[in-house]
Amino acid sequence: RKEVEQDPGPFNVPEGATVAFNCTYSNSASQSFFWYRQDCRKEPKLLMSVYSSGNEDGRFTAQLNRASQYISLLIRDSKLSDSATYLCVVNRGDKIIFGKGTRLHILP
Amino acid sequence: NAGVTQTPKFQVLKTGQSMTLQCAQDMNHNSMYWYRQDPGMGLRLIYYSASEGTTDKGEVPNGYNVSRLNKREFSLRLESAAPSQTSVYFCASRGSPGALSNEKLFFGSGTQLSVL
Numbered sequence: 001r002k003e004v005e006q007d008p009g010p011f012n013v014p015e016g017a018t019v020a021f022n023c024t025y026s027n028s029a030s031q032s033f034f035w036y037r038q039d040c041r042k043e044p045k046l047l048m049s050v051y052s053s054g055n056e057d058g059r060f061t062a063q064l065n066r067a068s069q070y071i072s073l074l075i076r077d078s079k080l081s082d083s084a085t086y087l088c089v090v091n092r093g094d095k096i097i098f099g100k101g102t103r104l105h106i107l108p
Numbered sequence: 109n110a111g112v113t114q115t116p117k118f119q120v121l122k123t124g125q126s127m128t129l130q131c132a133q134d135m136n137h138n139s140m141y142w143y144r145q146d147p148g149m150g151l152r153l154i155y156y157s158a159s160e161g162t163t164d165k166g167e168v169p170n171g172y173n174v175s176r177l178n179k180r181e182f183s184l185r186l187e188s189a190a191p192s193q194t195s196v197y198f199c200a201s202r203g204s205p206g207a208l209s210n211e212k213l214f215f216g217s218g219t220q221l222s223v224l
Binding site: 041044069089095 | 116139141143145148149150151152153156160164166167196199200202212213215216217218
């Protein structure tokens with residue numbers, strides 16, 4: 001079983017809709033969690049860190065559930081420019097593991 | 109304002125040839141990483157280095173060697189390239205763990221490697 005699991009999608013969502021992704025991790029020693037965004041096989045870029053209490057950055061909300069070992073990302077009022085692959089990332093000390101990514105297509 | 113510099117951007121090898129991918133960062137980061145990305149596979153960790161002089165295996169280390177030459181540079185070597193190593197390779201660096209703001213990964217622009 002891979003250490004970080006994501007639904008690969010694709011999620012095809014109309015512009016303006018709300019979409020949510022989940023990510024599960026298997027190692028309870030995982031310490032910190034992030035969402036990265038990747039466009040067309042370019043280098044990934046940090047979207048947001050995931051804080052224990054949950055956090056919001058504009059239209060994006062991230063949640064962490066340590067008991068169930070999953071993190072989530074919610075995108076509200078989706079834009080065409082949100083089309084990308086969203087990568088769940090888990091840090092265990094110096095070891096940083098990526099999920100396979102979830103592809104999102106926003107439809108006009 | 110270079111950040112992470114990765115060379116070359118493209119490379120074609122024949123099976124059995126060797127090559128070294130170079131990576132350098134100018135942010136005084138302790139930790140450096142090599143990932144490979146294949147279609148539908150996300151980024152898979154090959155090797156990482158938590159500090160100068162140390163290296164550790166990641167998820168897919170077989171067929172690769174690494175060298176943390178100094179704090180700035182972390183190279184990835186393919187001793188005898190195989191078609192299964194055709195992939196996009198990304199180097200990344202990160203500051204010391206602690207505050208979440210220090211844990212952002214900075215990536216190079218990637219190397220497209222084809223092994224024929």
